[in-house]
Amino acid sequence: MDQWQPSQQYNSGNSYNNATVSGADLLSLVQRNTRLRRVASTNGGEWVGACPLAGCTSDDDAFHVWPDHPSGHANWWCRACNRGGDTIAYLVAIGELSEREAAERRRQEASRDGRSPYQHAQMRGVRVERPLEPATDSTPPSAEWQARAAAFVDYAESALWQAAGAPGRELLARRGIADETAMAWRLGWNSAELRDDPHRWGLEGDAVWLARGLVVPCLVRGAPWYVKVRRGSSDYVYVKGRGPSGALYGLDLLSGRPAAVICEGELDAVLLWQETGDLVDVVAIGAKASRPALSFLAHLAGASLWLLALDCDAEAEAGRWGTFSDRIRRMRPLVGNDVTDYAQQGGNLRAWVSYYLAIGDGSTTQPGGSDIERQAEALLSEDWRAAPTAWAQAWAALAERAGWPCYGFASWAAWAEDVAGASTTQLGLWRS
Template sequence: MALPPAFLDELRVRTPLHGLIGRRTRLARNGRQWKGCCPFHNEKTPSFYVYDDHFHCFGCGAHGDAITFLMRAEGATFPEAVERLAAETGMQVPKPTPQAAARERRARDLHGVLAAAEAAYRRRLFLPEGRPALDYLRRRGLSDETIARFGLGWSGEGRGALAAELKSDGIEPPQLVAAGLMKQRDPDRPEAGQGAQYSDMFFGRVMFPIRDRRGRTISFGGRILGDGQPKYVNGPETELFRKRQGLYGLDLAREGAFRGAPVLVVEGYMDVIALHQAGFAGAVAPLGTALTSEQLELLWQLSPEPVLCFDGDAAGARAAARAAETALPLLTAERSLKLAALSGGEDPDTLLQKGGPRAFQPVLDGARTLSAALFDLLAEGRPRQTPEQRAALRGRLEEAARAIPDRVLSGEYRRTLLDRFWEETRRAAPGPGRRGGGAPWAGRPAAFRIMARPAVDSDAIRRERARNLLAILVRHPLLLPEVEEALMSLDLPAGEAEGLRAAMLAWLGTAEPLDSAALTGHLAQCGMGNAVTWATRATGLCAAAQPTAQPKEALDGWWHFFGLLRGEADLVQDLADAQRQLTETYDPAAQQRLIRLKRALDALRRGETESDPDEAAEGEPGEGPQASRASTIG
């Protein structure tokens, strides 16, 4: 028995093709696709391209999908390739039962039924009875070419008209019921009447064919003319149609994405059509549901970072928040989302009608990454005046970051969200003591007035932490051999910090002895004198960077600042690597590194939970409790 096409389509969607092929040949990203040397013939210049759903070699002509690749690369039979891919994606291969065979025949029949219905609806649109619908589409700015491309039609007003028209093609009402075009009436209802067993799903509506990724019609959506309700309806779920597993406009968006168009997710059918007509060929829309995990997987097949562009009203904001919540458990370092904001209750269709493509392009250009937009989505409508309210928001932010399975990515999101949280909560906010935006505690003695706290400059804080870390090494270069590997792993601010690190590591390979005077002299000869002055200036310098600090005091202080700069997620990974290295080598140096990393991680976590991690921003950067404690950590 041949396998159901719907099963094979889903199997291909669930299989990341570049990951499968990347096991046999090295691939590098090349724009929206991947490129490498062909695994099927010897070549030195890469001519093998991997796209979202197929591969092609411009050298030998090899072409196919995931199933074809396994058959060619490993000599697997078709059933063997399907079984292997199904096992990897967690799918169950349908068994060859008589019932499955019957479903397959029905599916083939249903595609034919739906194609015949689409042709009937399209014909009616250009008949006198369809004139109001055609006028409506043209008033919405659609050209005849766009109407034809999307297969738009008219259902007709008369009940039973579709069944009567398709009867000559040998299509019976039970087939139309199975295709989602008619429904069977309850025979016990009085209005059913003699011979009225079936009724149309659509009448008096503009018809929008819903197609699968291969361009085959699998259902319809219908829009009523005028102000009736519901304005839009979709066909019911059938053997071909699952609302959660499809996207309107997917077949055309695949082609657009292949040609370089950004992939856009909007809310309505007319938004999709208007965007395609305006040249934004990657637009799709969910099928009357919130964006689902299955739909996100389809989107990531087209683009690693599709753009969500929901309407600029409260409902659109809620839809964006739900989509972000659905996406978080599915994020990886290679796939995410962007969010574009529409304002003033606009939607893409109305915006394009008013100003054309030039009016929509700034919306697309202004799309923010999910990491940048997530705070606003989670904090929307949540007060932050009291400690309890701020604690609740912080818990919500941390919960969102924990939803990301990728540990490193989760840590990065947590840091980004909490950085924004500290920045927001430091701003003066209206509280019980304020009225009309006036100064708090007005009328009280000056000694009891609260001074407004300045906004946190995260970049300045990071520069000061890097300055203290490097100053410790300038004053105590004996630490360099022990911390060399850790120092190289840090992402330091550009400029003096990066320059000092490079110069010190270069000096370490030839230096003898390792003393501060020799290092300072070397740095001056290298043109790094100003950088040394910057690093060792007295303002904000921790005790561990003083020349009088004891070696243990300096080393503990260095690992303290290392932990702050490295971040929790990276420290956790460093700790795991150090543990593995110690298990493999039993090297005392590896044991010391493990101990230092553990202390740095513990110190970082204590700083996050027992005090404000950005206290240093209160005065001169680097002058806070964190800096003064550096000499005692460990």
């Protein structure tokens, strides 16, 4: 325990920026068409006004712009017409760029460093500092506990990438979690059961038992709020002295996306972030019945849609969330019980999330929508890996026909290209 080494540093950097134009450009572009006023300094500053897009019946403050978003993406969102995206998406929405021109522009962007948007999302690992209000209804662990837990997390993180960490890396590979993703979430491996002096944790009584297994730290501004160890196939234990305590897992990786997905399990959130973190923010509550503190949930306030991806067997808990806020919409894995099950059985997480983003506010359902929804759910239940390109094209065709907005891509055709391009990586990942 005393030979803990300093953790390795992983600086994957913030090189992901989808637009050639800066945030100031987005702001001035929008201001050509509508009057905006600055309403908040959070997320680099937020501006609102009436929606300038054709066909929208917004009131005076439905249209939101974050020109200097800390993620590096200037972005916008209209809560009335449910359209949003980056600067290129805005140019498409007002008719200054065609879909084809926008796709070309995105290709140029992507080719600057030879990576696809999918790979950018995977490699991103950006840690965004968000101002954290003092928690009024949830208090941090003691300073002693946090310091000792931080040392354990550092030790386990370092161990995961050494020879002794092989079982941990195999476990992550089986769950489809890439190395870069594990690094961004600071996962670790404890290769031998340990018993530590409780006084070092600010505790009295029995030794602090540190189980062998995958170490999953819940960090708030880099400091541990709780630490779980995953033993065996599904058993999690909290490191003594600290239960869930109202914390939200994933707070440090929020980047102000217009929608957030709330998962049950931490590793489900990690996988979903890897696959769709360029489209949505992702957090986990850690257990079905957890009720995160309001002071933590407030960090999702910028997201106008909260997709609740609790496990399929959590209907009662999901119902309670439904009455908590009208931003919430339930999102069920179509195969298996949880997000990871679904992905392991061939569910395409990008299509799944895109589908709920498109239908999320319930206002975009087309005439004959129920038939389209049945077809969508049939496609989402298929194992997309059997024929990735054909599957992605079938999805894109359905989405075009339904008229669903495509977040994060210029068009569903561009989306299908990205999915097909990513399939080699993903197939390798899932089949290893």
